[in-house]
Amino acid sequence: GENVEQHPSTLSVQEGDSAVIKCTYSDSASNYFPWYKQELGKGPQLIIDIRSNVGEKKDQRIAVTLNKTAKHFSLHITETQPEDSAVYFCAATPPYNNDMRFGAGTRLTVKP
């Protein structure tokens, strides 16, 4: 089955700087790659997603890039703000089942 690895496990940046979180996946058949933000005491919230037929997607300060050949995808947050502080999860889903595999998470801290 699919295996997703996520790095780094913790990331601390200064307000206004950029943050990058990287994930690799093992199953070349995976075709859907969402990113979730989880704040304390809440469930994960979808912030951006990308399908395998697209290389990059952007939504305001957030962007995701996908390299199918290398089987890795990244989350880029620009102009970080303290409210971006949370745990971020990447995930990957193959088309042949509904077993979405999540990375172990990255705890992002944005210091004012």
Added chain:
Amino acid sequence: ETGVTQSPTHLIKTRGQQVTLRCSSQSGHNTVSWYQQALGQGPQFIFQYYREEENGRGNFPPRFSGLQFPNYSSELNVNALELDDSALYLCASSVDRATNEKLFFGSGTQLSVL
């Protein structure tokens, strides 16, 4: 439009007991998935229900079972609780297709097994 709601928010059980967790899907969503999230880890897929039928299952034993009702709400039942079942149980719903795209998660039920 109401979001995904789960009950109870917290639960304490002892080893060997049984537990039922409940989830109401977001309005207009007919697919419900359940995930287990251990402390410091990502969510792990338990199973999914689509139009009242199980539609995929992760690597969880049969003592984890579920139901989906005609109004698309769902229950997760766990029998013979073990200490390792202590975790946050998340319910997620999605709209009108049996896939994992655009999942909306509830805030979860924190289960502690003593």
